[in-house]
Amino acid sequence: MSEENLFNTKGVKKNFMFVCNKAPYGTIYALETLEMIMISAAFEQHAVIAFIDDGVFQIKKGQNTKSSGMKNFSPTFGVIAMEKEDADEDDDIDMIWRIVVEKESLEARGLSSDDLVLKTEILSTAELSDLMAKQEVILTA
Amino acid sequence: MRTLNLVNKSPFEKNCLESCVRLAKSDASVLLIEDGVYAVLDKSAKSFLIKNHQQHLSFYVLIDDLDSRGLTNMAMIDGVKKLNYGGFVDLVVNHDVVHSWL
Numbered sequence: 001m002s003e004e005n006l007f008n009t010k011g012v013k014k015n016f017m018f019v020c021n022k023a024p025y026g027t028i029y030a031l032e033t034l035e036m037i038m039i040s041a042a043f044e045q046h047a048v049i050a051f052i053d054d055g056v057f058q059i060k061k062g063q064n065t066k067s068s069g070m071k072n073f074s075p076t077f078g079v080i081a082m083e084k085e086d087a088d089e090d091d092d093i094d095m096i097w098r099i100v101v102e103k104e105s106l107e108a109r110g111l112s113s114d115d116l117v118l119k120t121e122i123l124s125t126a127e128l129s130d131l132m133a134k135q136e137v138i139l140t141a
Numbered sequence: 142m143r144t145l146n147l148v149n150k151s152p153f154e155k156n157c158l159e160s161c162v163r164l165a166k167s168d169a170s171v172l173l174i175e176d177g178v179y180a181v182l183d184k185s186a187k188s189f190l191i192k193n194h195q196q197h198l199s200f201y202v203l204i205d206d207l208d209s210r211g212l213t214n215m216a217m218i219d220g221v222k223k224l225n226y227g228g229f230v231d232l233v234v235n236h237d238v239v240h241s242w243l
Binding site for chain 1: 142144156160163164165166169237238240241242243
């Protein structure tokens with residue numbers, strides 16, 4: 001492969017899954033995973049965003065970081081959900097996006113879909129396991 | 142598609158291995174590296190994470206990381222295969238997807 005072709009991603013399209021498994025503010029992982037998700041959108045890749053374990057706390061409604069001084073990035077997930085709906089309706093955009101949450105993780109933390117900042121698909125462990133096995137690239141962080 | 146799951150955190154500190162065995166499909170492989178190797182101790186309180194899933198998952202452990210931690214001569218869970226770095230590479234090329242559980 002010649003050097004100029006190294007970063008030529010034209011026409012390359014893969015099925016990505018981003019597994020968000022960490023709570024939002026204790027570490028930088030959650031914010032950095034969101035960056036990866038945005039970049040994959042810029043390259044028009046197919047993506048599944050999956051929230052499991054403490055990752056479900058990333059999309060908890062009503063986050064207010066004013067007093068802690070940190071960036072509240074939960075509204076960004078709402079924007080992603082709106083962009084996804086636009087992409088679903090636009091035939092010119094060849095991007096399949098899914099936003100899924102593991103039901104068991106949600107329930108273990110006393111949460112329900114009403115507590116979340118965006119509309120998601122609620123999947124059982126078995127359903128998420130099936131979906132995970134179909135991906136070409138899986139990034140958990 | 143066959144997946145190789147990589148776990149590099151101790152099961153006593155993080156739930157990576159627990160999430161991995163919960164969500165991995167049958168016939169997937171799990172390779173324990175770095176602090177992940179503590180999961181293979183036969184008498185540990187977390188050994189069930191491996192023992193309860195050996196029917197449908199293949200477990201591997203990196204010898205070099207066992208050696209570093211003084212675990213080489215400890216009782217290991219039966220059926221966990223020991224690999225060196227060459228075996229690690231073979232495992233990677235024999236699977237379609239590599240999933241690191243950070």
